Amino acid sequence: MRAPNDTMQTAPSVSWIAIRGVLVVVIALGAFALNPLVGWQWVAVVLAAVAAGFPQTFAAWGGAACIVIGMLLSEPDLGRAMLAVLVVHSIHVLTTLTLVIPRGARVVLAALRPTAVRFGLVQAIAQSLTVAVMLGVDGAEGTAPWAVVAGGGAVVAVAVLLLVTANRRQSDMQRRV
Amino acid sequence: MQGRWSPALAVAIAGAIVLAVIGLLFSRPDVVAMGLPVGLWSVLALARGTAGVGVVPSVSSRPSPDGELLTEISVASDAEMVELVVVQSERRTRRAIVPGAAATVLARSRVLHSGPALPVQVSARGLAFDGAVLSAPSEIVRSRRQVAPARRTLGMLPLPRRLSGLHGSHEGRRPGQGGDFRDIHVFAPGDELRRVDWRATARMARRPGDLLVRRTHTLSDASVVIAMDTSEDLGEVVASWGSGDFERSGVTSLDNAREAARGLAGAAIDAGDRVALHVLAHGGRSLRSGGGSRHLARLEAAIAATGQAGDDVAFRRTPQVPHGSVILVLSTFFRGAAAQTALMWRASGHRVVAIDVLPRLDRSRLSRPQLIALRTVLAERENVFADLHGAGVDVVTWAEDPSSALRQVARATR
Numbered sequence: 001m002r003a004p005n006d007t008m009q010t011a012p013s014v015s016w017i018a019i020r021g022v023l024v025v026v027i028a029l030g031a032f033a034l035n036p037l038v039g040w041q042w043v044a045v046v047l048a049a050v051a052a053g054f055p056q057t058f059a060a061w062g063g064a065a066c067i068v069i070g071m072l073l074s075e076p077d078l079g080r081a082m083l084a085v086l087v088v089h090s091i092h093v094l095t096t097l098t099l100v101i102p103r104g105a106r107v108v109l110a111a112l113r114p115t116a117v118r119f120g121l122v123q124a125i126a127q128s129l130t131v132a133v134m135l136g137v138d139g140a141e142g143t144a145p146w147a148v149v150a151g152g153g154a155v156v157a158v159a160v161l162l163l164v165t166a167n168r169r170q171s172d173m174q175r176r177v
Numbered sequence: 178m179q180g181r182w183s184p185a186l187a188v189a190i191a192g193a194i195v196l197a198v199i200g201l202l203f204s205r206p207d208v209v210a211m212g213l214p215v216g217l218w219s220v221l222a223l224a225r226g227t228a229g230v231g232v233v234p235s236v237s238s239r240p241s242p243d244g245e246l247l248t249e250i251s252v253a254s255d256a257e258m259v260e261l262v263v264v265q266s267e268r269r270t271r272r273a274i275v276p277g278a279a280a281t282v283l284a285r286s287r288v289l290h291s292g293p294a295l296p297v298q299v300s301a302r303g304l305a306f307d308g309a310v311l312s313a314p315s316e317i318v319r320s321r322r323q324v325a326p327a328r329r330t331l332g333m334l335p336l337p338r339r340l341s342g343l344h345g346s347h348e349g350r351r352p353g354q355g356g357d358f359r360d361i362h363v364f365a366p367g368d369e370l371r372r373v374d375w376r377a378t379a380r381m382a383r384r385p386g387d388l389l390v391r392r393t394h395t396l397s398d399a400s401v402v403i404a405m406d407t408s409e410d411l412g413e414v415v416a417s418w419g420s421g422d423f424e425r426s427g428v429t430s431l432d433n434a435r436e437a438a439r440g441l442a443g444a445a446i447d448a449g450d451r452v453a454l455h456v457l458a459h460g461g462r463s464l465r466s467g468g469g470s471r472h473l474a475r476l477e478a479a480i481a482a483t484g485q486a487g488d489d490v491a492f493r494r495t496p497q498v499p500h501g502s503v504i505l506v507l508s509t510f511f512r513g514a515a516a517q518t519a520l521m522w523r524a525s526g527h528r529v530v531a532i533d534v535l536p537r538l539d540r541s542r543l544s545r546p547q548l549i550a551l552r553t554v555l556a557e558r559e560n561v562f563a564d565l566h567g568a569g570v571d572v573v574t575w576a577e578d579p580s581s582a583l584r585q586v587a588r589a590t591r
Contacts, residue, residue, distance in 0.1 A: 005424060006265035009283040010273055058188055064211075068199065071208055081207035089214035092192070093307050096185035100260065100308035105272035108280070111258040115307045118221070126214035133206045 027063035030087035035070025230303035230312035256303030291326035329440035345398025353395020364388035406508030433534035458486035
């Protein structure tokens, strides 16, 4: 077979399809593991396929929603909670990557190193907090769910703070421009 | 350099809030915990900000084996990742995500045609924080190359009817030095004493004191003008004409023209002649008549840089050429302008050779109307050749053993 006329040589890399394939696999496995209802499992798979084809639709977050539904339908469990934290974070990072990795692109593996390091760091903190929260709730079973209220309130407060900060930075940038 | 946020950040913040609210509503700490990593990720992203994603791509040519163009693409960036968009040979777009620090990519393109080439055009965009921070695309950086045509050795070239130069390798008709015997002539002021033929003087002198000298022909150089018509670039695959697809066109007429120009220039300079080059397009390159190896290097560089003229570029009026030149017009002769120019030069007394650079045609994949149209334009071209021949312009087909055809033309007397 004749060699192609134009080639490009990079460091070891993977195809764009691999990133989107991993996204589909993560959503599907998460849905099958964390959602007991078959219908929602297949909805998650379909949304994963849409997310892989059209990342800008954020359909992957629909897949995450199916997992949340599965969590709500099941009893709280530390192992499931830790798995859900891992899956939702993976879905978010992979969706963010697929938004900037166009079709046909090669992704040099070394370029994903900062992402992998950050993923590990965030997981280490989030999993520790998850264990702490879940153990706190289990220890206070039968009493008021203070950990839920405190944790939820903290997340909302942080999120509102982040939104305000983001808006301020955005307006600062526009003013500078 | 300041970048901008990807929509992923807003979605992450919204997702964290929604998960926290659902967890609160249903008293489920595990659901709240699901939003933790996304919330943390958002905190880290906002703490990082949108600065530091500037990227400057650069390209450099690398030595490569014959038939290939090797270009190294590198980026200078403080972003985590860089998205490269590389257009190879103006026909294939490739994308790659590479690390921001010290990333290099090698682009390799097979040389399909001689002449000016654009093997790589690259633009880049810096990405940070998993792609949550994006920079604006950089300027497009281009790597321009000139591919020299293959060197073709040609033997004898046609000469002008009158050789006017004072030094060279062609024997002229004027008396001078270096050539063969011309005649015996009465000594005149200016003749060298060593030229006196004593035997002829003893035999043929009519009066005492008369001296006869042996005269020889002078050696002269010829003035060769190469005129390239760059208005068309037609490949051997007729089905590709007008499509702009030079990947499947096969050898094109301009490939032949460049090869012919280089071969003719080399043969003329080797013979000690002076060569001028004119591109027959408005604003086309012209090199004045000259000789020697440095002039040949200039000619070869100019020939390698000669590409197809734009569709809207007008044909150039007849360029000035040295008196008594042999003019080699390189064209496909589909348009009448090149033939008109050749006829005007011929009418001015120059020796003109029309070199048809149209490659051997591959008529496959042509429909019947296309075949008829092709036959029509080829018939019109034959009429043009007939006119040229009738006016005393020799026609040589470059695709069919040009060396012997040129030798034949050189031996013929016009």
